Amino acid sequence: MQKRKTSMKAGMWMVGALLLTGCADERGDGVLGDGWLLEQDSHAARFEQLESYLGGFSSAMWETGHRYDIVYAAIADGNYALADYHWQKIRSAIRNGYTKRPARQANADALFLDGAWGELASALETAKESAKENENGNGAEVRDAFMVARSACMACHVAEDVPFMNDQKMFRDTDSF
Ligand code: HEC
Known part of the structure; x- marks a missing residue:
């Protein structure tokens, strides 16, 4: 019984992890959110986006x-x-x-x-x-x-x-x- 509970818990974790990875994958495939700058984690990442957008x-x-x-x-x-x-x-x-x-x-x-x-x-x-x-x-x-x-x-x-x-x-x- 104890074992089943644990494996159910583990199962939930896996579903959660899969959902998260799913989102990440979606982004990787080029489906971006609306906030193409604000959704970045840091200013450095935002400036990187801007640099690339502004071209050379x-x-x-x-x-x-x-x-x-x-x-x-x-x-x-x-x-x-x-x-x-x-x-x-x-x-x-x-x-x-x-x-x-x-x-x-x-x-x-x-x-x-x-x-x-x-x-x-x-x-x-x-x-x-x-x-x-x-x-x-x-x-x-x-x-x-x-x-x-x-x-x-x-x-x-x-x-x-x-x-x-x-x-x-x-x-x-x-x-x-
Ligand atoms: C630094 C010297 C330099 C000067 C001065 C210069 N060019 Fe250029 N031009 C380049 C370089 C280098 C490229 C290729 C750009 C690249 O691949 O990054 C280019 C590309 C171009 C392109 C193609 C742009 C595109 O990608 O659509 C045009 C059109 C052009 N130049 C017109 C001109 C005209 C007109 C003038 C003068 C008013 C001029 N260039 C002055 C260096 C120069």
């Missing part, structure tokens, strides 16, 4: 590429304020990118941000002002600076060992005005 350099480049297309079209339209808006955002995107992937910083600064980026930024600044004052614009200077910046994007792709990035529509469509 490629998400920054995805944003950069999208804005680059808009900059090109805006310059072609003579909408220098819009071009300038997106050109500023490109610098932030690249800086955010190398905050996450510091190994990319040296080439990003040397090949792009410290030179070509600034040239186009200041040409756009002047273009915006002259458009406001209805003066003769510096459109040619802006377009030249864009072409130099385009080459700088592509030089970094070669330097960072992703030369295949340069053989895509984005760069073909923007190879002249």
